Amino acid sequence: MSTHINAKLGDIADIVLLPGDPMRAKYIAETFLEKPQCYNTVRGMFGYTGTYNGVRISVQGTGMGMPSLSIYVNELLRFYDVKTLIRVGSCGAMQPEVKIRDIILAQAACTTSNMNNRRFPNTSFAPIATFDLLYRTYQEGTAKGYPIHVGNILSEDSFYDDANSNRNQQFIDYGILAVEMEAAELYTLAAKYHADALCVLTVSDSLVTSEETSAEEREKTFNEMITLVLDTVSASEIA
Numbered sequence: 001m002s003t004h005i006n007a008k009l010g011d012i013a014d015i016v017l018l019p020g021d022p023m024r025a026k027y028i029a030e031t032f033l034e035k036p037q038c039y040n041t042v043r044g045m046f047g048y049t050g051t052y053n054g055v056r057i058s059v060q061g062t063g064m065g066m067p068s069l070s071i072y073v074n075e076l077l078r079f080y081d082v083k084t085l086i087r088v089g090s091c092g093a094m095q096p097e098v099k100i101r102d103i104i105l106a107q108a109a110c111t112t113s114n115m116n117n118r119r120f121p122n123t124s125f126a127p128i129a130t131f132d133l134l135y136r137t138y139q140e141g142t143a144k145g146y147p148i149h150v151g152n153i154l155s156e157d158s159f160y161d162d163a164n165s166n167r168n169q170q171f172i173d174y175g176i177l178a179v180e181m182e183a184a185e186l187y188t189l190a191a192k193y194h195a196d197a198l199c200v201l202t203v204s205d206s207l208v209t210s211e212e213t214s215a216e217e218r219e220k221t222f223n224e225m226i227t228l229v230l231d232t233v234s235a236s237e238i239a
């Protein structure tokens, strides 16, 4: 057991999917995994382990924002020896060509968080995805014909910014595809613990058009992203 995960050693698979929303974790486990077993209910941050195409896979909610994700990912890496972490999140599109429900593979993640400033004073660490995982997911996604974008994203600390802030415009000008709230910390921790990591996102709303999806849609309808990740990781384990 770790402080925020009440699982025994061995309860959690080497491969873990990480939605921010714990209800999305429950949905993924109950919809896509065979024989899902719930190993964590602490704070309602559900964690499940089951199999997909015969491969053992876990799914763990992380909550919203980098401080919350950092707790779960630290514990997964330090106490449960997890090897591969894939965030399956939602995001807001920042470019006109990125449409609602498109899928983004985050090659790298800029951040407004202070977490890496504390780790690396006077240095700007570049949080990046594991190339092999990114490449295999891209190949699987394009073979499926999914609308996929690969590039740089923004991991923001605050969902609600001051009304007079125009900081987003600079990120838009520099080609950032979308904004979410966790990937930079995931990639940084994976680097520290020599694990593989990728952040896959479904566009839930658009800062360009102001379209948005409902909470229920964000919980239960991002099936293309989920099967893309499950098919990619299970194929590489079987091969």
Ligand SMILES: O=P(O)(O)O[C@H]1O[C@H](CO)[C@@H](O)[C@H]1O
Residues within 6 Å of the ligand: 019, 020, 021, 063, 064, 065, 088, 089, 090, 091, 159, 180, 181, 182, 218
């Ligand atoms: O849908 P999830 O995975 O939680 O991701 C996004 O949604 C939350 C904000 O609504 C933040 O956690 C953001 O990163």
Ligand SMILES: O=c1cc[nH]c(=O)[nH]1
Residues within 6 Å of the ligand: 090, 091, 092, 093, 156, 159, 179, 180, 181, 204, 205
């Ligand atoms: O963090 C997030 C997630 C979805 N949409 C946003 O605008 N921000």
